[in-house]
Amino acid sequence: GESVGLHLPTLSVQEGDNSIINCAYSNSASDYFIWYKQESGKGPQFIIDIRSNMDKRQGQRVTVLLNKTVKHLSLQIAATQPGDSAVYFCAETRGSNYKLTFGKGTLLTVNP
Amino acid sequence: DGGITQSPKYLFRKEGQNVTLSCEQNLNHDAMYWYRQDPGQGLRLIYYSQIVNDFQKGDIAEGYSVSREKKESFPLTVTSAQKNPTAFYLCASSRDRAETQYFGPGTRLLVL
Numbered sequence: 001g002e003s004v005g006l007h008l009p010t011l012s013v014q015e016g017d018n019s020i021i022n023c024a025y026s027n028s029a030s031d032y033f034i035w036y037k038q039e040s041g042k043g044p045q046f047i048i049d050i051r052s053n054m055d056k057r058q059g060q061r062v063t064v065l066l067n068k069t070v071k072h073l074s075l076q077i078a079a080t081q082p083g084d085s086a087v088y089f090c091a092e093t094r095g096s097n098y099k100l101t102f103g104k105g106t107l108l109t110v111n112p
Numbered sequence: 113d114g115g116i117t118q119s120p121k122y123l124f125r126k127e128g129q130n131v132t133l134s135c136e137q138n139l140n141h142d143a144m145y146w147y148r149q150d151p152g153q154g155l156r157l158i159y160y161s162q163i164v165n166d167f168q169k170g171d172i173a174e175g176y177s178v179s180r181e182k183k184e185s186f187p188l189t190v191t192s193a194q195k196n197p198t199a200f201y202l203c204a205s206s207r208d209r210a211e212t213q214y215f216g217p218g219t220r221l222l223v224l
Contacts, residue, residue, distance in 0.1 A: 032210050043118075043202050043215035044155070089154060098143055098162060098209045099170065102154035 012109045019077040021106045023090035026071060030092040034100070035064060035075045039086045047075070047088075077108075085110045115139040116216035118203050123221045125190065125197060133188045133219045135203030144186035145204040145213060148172060155202060161186055162209070190221060198223050 013019050025033075031052040036044035048059045050066050050073075057064050063076040073090055087105040115138040125131045137144065142163050147155040157170030161180040175194025180186050186205075190197045200220050204213040 034212060036215075041218075041220075043116075043204075043218045046212055046214060049212055091155075093210050096209050098145075098160055098168075098206075099157055100155075100213060102156075104152070104154045 009104070010107045010109070012111060013080050015080060015082060015110055015112050017080055019075075019080045019084070019108060019110075021075045021077075021088050021090075021108065023073040023075075023103055024071060025073065025090075025092050027092075027094060028068070028071065029094045030071075031095065032093050033064070033066065033073050034091045035062075036089045036091065037084075037086045038089065038105070044089060080108075080110050082110045082112055084108060116203060116205055116214060118201075118216040118219050120219060121217070123219055124224050125221060126224050128192045130189055130191050131221070133190070133201055133203075133221070135186045135188065135216060137184055137186075137203075137205045137216075139205055139207075139214065140183070141205035141207050141214075142183070143206045143208065143211075143213075144180065145206075146170075146176070146178065146186070146188045147202045147204065149200040149202060149218075158188065158201075197221055 034049045035047040038044045048064050050057045050064045061078045065074045087107050089105045091100040091102045093100050117136050119134045145160040146158040149155050156172050158176050159178045161167040167178050177189045202218045203216040206213045
């Protein structure tokens with residue numbers, strides 16, 4: 001079945017650097033994508049979302065890019081801080097679906 | 113965690129025992145969800161409810177039951193039929209289908 005996958009399970013960056021977390025999806029019908037941040041022992045926290053009629057969306061220090069041609073999604077975090085250390089999940093849904101499909105997550109570690 | 117609360121934070125289950133996890137939201141959302149998260153894994157959908165008095169099985173509903181008698185409440189019962197219940201359980205809600213899901217802080221269920 002369709003799935004959402006992540007290219008790298010772990011990512012280690014230096015404080016102040018920019019981070020890029022990637023996500024691939026397999027279903028071209030997917031039309032809504034969400035990035036979540038999950039700190040250890042806590043529930044996922046919404047970061048940013050994007051719909052398939054957009055290529056790019058910016059938030060505070062975060063940018064999501066969507067490339068529908070290659071079915072690829074990325075999350076860019078500018079000036080990464082130690083508080084950004086967490087597992088990041090992408091999730092997708094399609095059409096009028098209630099269900100979100102989650103990837104397994106990327107562990108981001110920010111070194112001071 | 114927004115306006116979603118889950119209790120208890122930790123729950124211990126004995127063999128053959130049913131246990132109920134609480135989820136309450138004050139976001140006035142119609143849809144509510146239950147997910148299971150195992151270590152190093154993404155989230156898997158157990159049940160979801162689109163509206164009061166209605167709910168649907170997710171991908172791993174066996175051994176679980178739910179009810180939706182009130183808009184703000186969506187309790188999950190882990191029955192004795194669930195042979196591997198140890199996991200982190202997350203409740204979420206959304207305004208509608210294909211909308212952002214907001215998560216509670218989670219309940220960690222352990223088996224004695």
